[in-house]
Amino acid sequence: MRRNYILIFIIVIILVYLGNLAKGLNPYFYQLLVFWGINSILALSLNLINGFAGQFSIGHAGFMAVGGYFSSALSVYQGEKIISLLNFLPLSVAQEIVFFVFLILGGLISAILGLIVGIPTLRLKGDYLAIATLGFSEIVRVAILNLDVVGGPRGFPGIPQRTNLSWVILWFIICLLLIRNLINSSHGRAIISIREDEIASETMGINTTFYKVLAFVIGAFFAGIAGGLFAHYLMMLHPSSFTFFRSVEILLMIVLGGMGSITGSILGAFMLTILPEALRGFTYLRLIIYSIILIGIMLLRPQGIMGGKEFSFSIFRKIYTRVNKNENIGSK
Amino acid sequence: MENIVQQIINGISLGSIYALIALGYTMVYGILRLINFAHGDIYMMGAFLGYFALSFWNFSFPMGLLFAMGGAAVLGIIIERFAYRPLRLAPRISLLITAIGVSFLLENLMVLWLGASPRPFPQKIPLEIYFIGNIVITNRQIIIILVSIILMFLLQFIVLKTKVGKAMRAVSYDKETALMMGIDIDRIIALTFAIGSSLAAAAGVLVGLYFNKIDPYMGIMPGLKAFVAAVLGGIGIIPGAMLGGFILGIAEVLVSAFISSTVRDAVAFIILIFILLIRPSGILGKYMREKV
Numbered sequence: 001m002r003r004n005y006i007l008i009f010i011i012v013i014i015l016v017y018l019g020n021l022a023k024g025l026n027p028y029f030y031q032l033l034v035f036w037g038i039n040s041i042l043a044l045s046l047n048l049i050n051g052f053a054g055q056f057s058i059g060h061a062g063f064m065a066v067g068g069y070f071s072s073a074l075s076v077y078q079g080e081k082i083i084s085l086l087n088f089l090p091l092s093v094a095q096e097i098v099f100f101v102f103l104i105l106g107g108l109i110s111a112i113l114g115l116i117v118g119i120p121t122l123r124l125k126g127d128y129l130a131i132a133t134l135g136f137s138e139i140v141r142v143a144i145l146n147l148d149v150v151g152g153p154r155g156f157p158g159i160p161q162r163t164n165l166s167w168v169i170l171w172f173i174i175c176l177l178l179i180r181n182l183i184n185s186s187h188g189r190a191i192i193s194i195r196e197d198e199i200a201s202e203t204m205g206i207n208t209t210f211y212k213v214l215a216f217v218i219g220a221f222f223a224g225i226a227g228g229l230f231a232h233y234l235m236m237l238h239p240s241s242f243t244f245f246r247s248v249e250i251l252l253m254i255v256l257g258g259m260g261s262i263t264g265s266i267l268g269a270f271m272l273t274i275l276p277e278a279l280r281g282f283t284y285l286r287l288i289i290y291s292i293i294l295i296g297i298m299l300l301r302p303q304g305i306m307g308g309k310e311f312s313f314s315i316f317r318k319i320y321t322r323v324n325k326n327e328n329i330g331s332k
Numbered sequence: 333m334e335n336i337v338q339q340i341i342n343g344i345s346l347g348s349i350y351a352l353i354a355l356g357y358t359m360v361y362g363i364l365r366l367i368n369f370a371h372g373d374i375y376m377m378g379a380f381l382g383y384f385a386l387s388f389w390n391f392s393f394p395m396g397l398l399f400a401m402g403g404a405a406v407l408g409i410i411i412e413r414f415a416y417r418p419l420r421l422a423p424r425i426s427l428l429i430t431a432i433g434v435s436f437l438l439e440n441l442m443v444l445w446l447g448a449s450p451r452p453f454p455q456k457i458p459l460e461i462y463f464i465g466n467i468v469i470t471n472r473q474i475i476i477i478l479v480s481i482i483l484m485f486l487l488q489f490i491v492l493k494t495k496v497g498k499a500m501r502a503v504s505y506d507k508e509t510a511l512m513m514g515i516d517i518d519r520i521i522a523l524t525f526a527i528g529s530s531l532a533a534a535a536g537v538l539v540g541l542y543f544n545k546i547d548p549y550m551g552i553m554p555g556l557k558a559f560v561a562a563v564l565g566g567i568g569i570i571p572g573a574m575l576g577g578f579i580l581g582i583a584e585v586l587v588s589a590f591i592s593s594t595v596r597d598a599v600a601f602i603i604l605i606f607i608l609l610i611r612p613s614g615i616l617g618k619y620m621r622e623k624v
Contacts (some may be wrong), residue, residue, distance in 0.1 A: 056425065117605075124612045127367060131563055132608050134556070135601035142598035244556065248432055255429045284444050291436035295415060298430045302422035 008177070015169045030165065032273060034233055037168035038226050039269035041175045043253040044262065045222035048179050050251070051260035052188070053215035054195025055122065056130040060223050061246035062137025063110045065239075067224020068231040069150050071106030072159045075099070075232065079160060099162040103171075103228040110224025111217045118216040122209060137247055144239045155238035156231075163233035171229060175222050180262055182218070191215050195260070256297055258306030267305060334466045339589045340582055345473040345542065347581020348480035352535035353558035354565070354573035355487060356528025362504040362568035363524050365424065369431040370411060371532055372555015373438040378404040378533020379453070379546045380442065386454040393456040393541075397479070400537045401530035408529025409522050417518065435551075442548035450547040453540035476538045483534055484574055487527065491570060500524060504568065557584075557600045564607050566614025575615060579603075 025033075042060060049057045079098060086094035113136075121132040150156045182188045191211050193201035202208050231237050249272060257268025275293070279286040297305075353375050360368045382400035385391040391399060415434050419427045460471040491497035502510040503520045511517055539554075540546050561580045565572025580600055588596040607614065 050425075120609050124608065127365075128563075128608055128612055130367070131559070132605060135560070135604040135608075138556070138601045139598050139605070142595060142601075146592075146594050244552070252429065252432075255425060259423075259425065287436060287440040288444060291433045291440060294433035295430055295437065298422075298426045298433065299415075299418050302419060302426035 008173075012170060012173060015166070015173065018165075018169070032277065034163065034165055034168050036270055036273045037165070037172045038229050038233075039250075039253060039273050040172055040266045041168075041222055041226040041229070042250045043257065043265035043269040044175050044179050045219040045226070046250050047254045047259065047262070047265045048182070048191075048215050049219040051254055051258075051265075052183055052195060053191045053212055054198075055212055055216065056127065057133040057216070057219070058130050058244075058247050058251055059133030059135075059137035060219075060250045061242040061244070062133070062140040063114060063220040063223035064227035064230070064246070065137070065140050065144060065242035066113055066227065067103075067106035067110040068227025068237055068242075069106075069144060069156065070109045070224070071102040071228035072156060072231040072237055073150055074102045074105060075160055075162070076156075076158055095160075095162065099167075099232065103225055103232075106228040107221045107224035110227070111221035114217045114220025115213065118213045118220075119209075122212040122216060134244065134247070137242070138244065141239050141242055144242075150237070153239065155236060157236045159231050159235045159237065161232060161235045163229045168229055168233075171225055175225075176262070178218070183262070187211070187214070192260075252294065255304055256294075258304030258309070261304070261306040261310055263310050264304060264306030335589070336586075338467050339585050341467065341469060341473065343582030343585035344578060345476045345581070346585055347578035348477050349535045349539055349542075349577075350554065350558045350561045350581050351574045351577025352480050352483065352531045352538075353554060354561040354577045355484070355570060356532045357559050358562040358565075358567055358570060358573040359500075359524050359528045361562065363500065363521055364416070364427075366416070366427050366431065367559065368528075369428070369555070370434040370438060371528070372551035372553075372558070373435045374404055374408060374411075374529045374551070375532040375536045375539075375554060376442070376546070376548060376551035377407055377438060377536070378529075379536030379540045379550065380446075380548075381533060382537035382540055383451065383453055383546060386456055396456070397534060397537050400533045404533030404536075405526035405530040408525040412522055412525040417521075435555075439548050439551070446548065448548060450545045453544050453546055455541075455544065457541065472541055476542055479534065479538060483531060487531065487570065490527070496520070496523060553597065560600045560604045563604060563614055566617025569614070569616050572614055572616040579615075 042064065046057065046060050049055050075098075079102070082098050083091070083094045086097065089097070117132065117136050121129050124132075144150060145153050183192070190201070190206045191214070193204070193206060194208050194211055198208055230241075253268035253272045254265050255268070256271055257266070258264030275290065276286070279289055282289060353371065356371050356374070357368060360366055360371070378400045381403040382396050385396040385399040386393065411434055415430050416427060419430060457472065457475065462469045462471070489497075491500060499510070499515045499520050500523070502513065502515055503517055507517060510520075535554075536546075536551075539550070557580060558577065561576035562573045563576070564579060565574070565576030567573075580603065583603060584596055584599050587599045611617075
């Protein structure tokens with residue numbers, strides 16, 4: 001157990017170091033890596049709700065907006081003050097600590113909203129949650145448009161740039177480990193059992209509402225974190241970044257990658273980060289090709305690329321043993 | 333007081349458009365359990381079909397309306413045949429994603445072809461304004477309300493009194509049993525799409541007449557709101573969609589007149605959250621307990 005923690009610690013150090021190394025990269029690739037990381041956090045957290053708990057949520061952009069706007073508002077209005085309170089620390093360290101705390105606060109606000117929306121609506125079954133989350137994210141967007149403190153329809157400029165690849169990687173790993181460990185625990189099996197058959201799992205004594213709300217709140221928390229990372233990278237927020245289209249984009253990542261597959265989410269996030277860039281040369285045709293690819297993948301492989309499976313390196317071993325076996329059979 | 337009556341009249345004309353779109357949503361949901369996100373874009377396509385018929389081919393308004401309805405019905409059947417039918421047995425979420433894909437495809441095809449900027453809708457019917465006391469009614473509002481009420485009665489007649497309507501109700505009630513009774517399910521589903529799409533197209537042409545401007549992205553917001561209307565009335569229930577559409581239209585107009593026009597877009601969704609909390613099956617819906 002302890003060895004695991006040490007291993008994780010070493011991996012984190014290496015990745016943070018890699019993040020610093022990546023600064024020498026072409027800024028375009030650097031930005032793509034950052035967006036891939038943020039999108040992976042979004043996809044993983046939505047996959048916990050949609051893929052593992054089987055609750056259909058299409059309002060992730062709303063939670064992302066809440067977290068992003070809240071942590072940015074803190075940075076803009078309180079950031080300098082709190083950093084100056086920490087004057088016993090070196091400036092850069094103080095900045096990073098304050099950023100970390102603000103991100104978590106943004107995530108928590110988003111999680112609390114998730115709780116408020118989740119408790120009543122998760123008692124409903126089927127498509128109603130989808131509709132309620134869609135409604136929630138639209139309400140958030142209209143609320144932001146009417147909030148003058150965060151710029152309303154003009155957008156919210158002047159957010160300090162604190163996000164870098166190291167932060168994104170760190171949060172990605174936190175999100176990945178938390179969700180992976182949750183899914184592999186007994187709580188995770190309870191969550192998956194809700195997806196498989198809600199009535200049966202209720203009969204087995206699982207508190208389905210509790211686990212559904214738990215998955216929903218964790219998902220909302222990480223969506224808020226991703227929003228904060230996004231805001232502190234772009235240094236500017238605009239309500240038009242959080243429309244229904246954004247929620248759909250996150251949903252696409254997990255559906256293309258495979259519902260209920262962690263590696264699938266990361267793959268899907270990669271595809272949806274790269275695809276719009278790869279199609280940039282087609283200018284006007286871009287969005288048409290995009291939608292045709294979308295429909296095509298759904299028609300040819302409705303369960304997504306990974307299905308519910310995980311990618312792991314043991315697959316190579318399996319192939320190797322299978323090939324060896326075949327050779328042995330052949331020699332006989 | 334007069335102001336309120338005036339706003340309610342405006343609300344009814346807006347609401348009848350939501351109701352027409354909501355009918356298509358509710359019919360498709362009733363039969364396939366699919367939230368057809370492309371429906372708002374079929375409404376947009378209907379508006380553009382009407383635009384072509386009226387401005388380039390110089391149809392009269394009623395003919396243009398019928399042409400748009402017919403064209404959209406064909407479009408609905410094509411979409412159902414090539415995008416939704418192959419996924420009949422797939423998980424429902426793939427079907428939903430496909431619907432979103434179709435929605436993007438329609439929008440972007442229209443942007444590619446005609447550009448994203450709004451176009452003026454040909455004004456075939458000159459504006460006339462009537463005064464009743466201090467209340468203003470335009471002839472266009474009257475046309476919108478009349479056409480939608482006629483279409484709704486027609487739909488009710490088809491669904492309740494004809495053989496095809498009986499088949500539609502049977503399929504939405506229980507697909508397998510309907511199949512065993514000798515109903516051609518694929519044909520009935522295609523027909524449902526055709527009818528729903530033609531109603532949306534009628535709404536598109538009426539909106540063009542009312543607001544005088546159409547663009548390729550016009551279907552997104554009304555589409556979502558009409559869906560809310562369908563949920564409000566009880567999704568899968570045809571009179572519910574009409575009721576929901578009218579309530580939503582009136583609520584939206586009243587809020588933008590008396591509170592603030594910037595929160596207008598949120599009204600529909602706030603109503604939605606409330607209805608889900610108080611009566612999740614909708615106003616006319618019956619709560620059905622899930623059985624093992």
